[in-house]
Amino acid sequence: MQTKRKIRRILSSFLALVLVIGMLPIRSLAETTKADWTIDEQSEAEMSYWRLSNKNELTVVANAEGIKTPSINYIGTYVNDEGRTVIRLSYRAFQNLASGVWQKALFKFDSDLFDLIDFKHRGTGMYKGTVNARWHDHANYNEISTFTDVVSSTSGAVNVKEQNLDNNKNKTGANARLEIPIDLVLKEGMTVENLVGQPHIQMRITNKDYSQVFCVAGTGKASSDPTNNDDSAVDPDSLITPYNSYTFMTYVPSKNNNADVNTVSDYNMDYQFYSANSYAKYNEEGGYIDVFHKQSKMNSADNIGWLSLIHI
Numbered sequence: 001m002q003t004k005r006k007i008r009r010i011l012s013s014f015l016a017l018v019l020v021i022g023m024l025p026i027r028s029l030a031e032t033t034k035a036d037w038t039i040d041e042q043s044e045a046e047m048s049y050w051r052l053s054n055k056n057e058l059t060v061v062a063n064a065e066g067i068k069t070p071s072i073n074y075i076g077t078y079v080n081d082e083g084r085t086v087i088r089l090s091y092r093a094f095q096n097l098a099s100g101v102w103q104k105a106l107f108k109f110d111s112d113l114f115d116l117i118d119f120k121h122r123g124t125g126m127y128k129g130t131v132n133a134r135w136h137d138h139a140n141y142n143e144i145s146t147f148t149d150v151v152s153s154t155s156g157a158v159n160v161k162e163q164n165l166d167n168n169k170n171k172t173g174a175n176a177r178l179e180i181p182i183d184l185v186l187k188e189g190m191t192v193e194n195l196v197g198q199p200h201i202q203m204r205i206t207n208k209d210y211s212q213v214f215c216v217a218g219t220g221k222a223s224s225d226p227t228n229n230d231d232s233a234v235d236p237d238s239l240i241t242p243y244n245s246y247t248f249m250t251y252v253p254s255k256n257n258n259a260d261v262n263t264v265s266d267y268n269m270d271y272q273f274y275s276a277n278s279y280a281k282y283n284e285e286g287g288y289i290d291v292f293h294k295q296s297k298m299n300s301a302d303n304i305g306w307l308s309l310i311h312i
Helices: 002-023 041-045 111-116
Strands: 057-060 067-079 085-095 104-109 125-127 144-146 160-164 176-185 200-206 212-215 248-251 273-283 288-297 306-311
Touching: 067 176, 067 200, 104 111
Parallel strands: 057 212, 067 248
Antiparallel strands: 067 085, 085 176, 104 160, 104 200, 125 144, 125 176, 200 212, 200 248, 273 288, 288 306
16 A cells, blocks of 8 residues: 555656656757857958957057057059059158167958968069158059968958068168058959949058057056156056057048049148148047047157047
């Protein structure tokens, strides 16, 4: 008798357990796996955002930094002697001394544009040397340094190419205003008509081993210097570094793209205000965006690195 009661109790418990399991959501029994937050190279190639690698660290330069307001600019296009379409860019900067720290210029191309460029062509690259106060089409720019590869674990992204500013002799001093040309020869049969949208080209400047990334002066604020007159002692806890204060960008327009760059030689020769770049900060308390426009001026005694502020 007791044996029968035990068997009934066991069966009752088993049936109850079956009922409970049947009421549970199916997902609760599914095998769980950890989320994969890594970005594969194919996904990253489709992104315009350029992350910093584990090796990169932002360095907000002092106001006395020799390289002022570096930027990359779209100039136009032309057809070379081979009948190939060439996109002309320029690296523009004001230099009052040849900094020994900043040696590399890294360029990230949007995927669609990257695939159109013939990086093996001898005419694709950055021109060597410097010509003070003259423009991209100056006759002294006549030798090209081809791009070299840089791995994503070092650069932070795929589709990144490199130029060595030291080897190219692209650095100088004595209040030099530079506009160094960069040519991108498109593959055989490709033209700007093959562009998808308006692809971006981004640039960063680093030291020799990529551990430091150039960030323009004025983006950080030292706790001991509330007026922010000097960025050489920036308090890391209050460091503000907007993306476009260390990543300089231009784009290639698919329309109205100045299709004959050889005619672009009549720039306004305005030496007083020369190189410029801009960056933005969001003011959470005020609910507005501060846009900072930084310009280099000819006279070093007259505030090179002049800054204007616009509220949006």
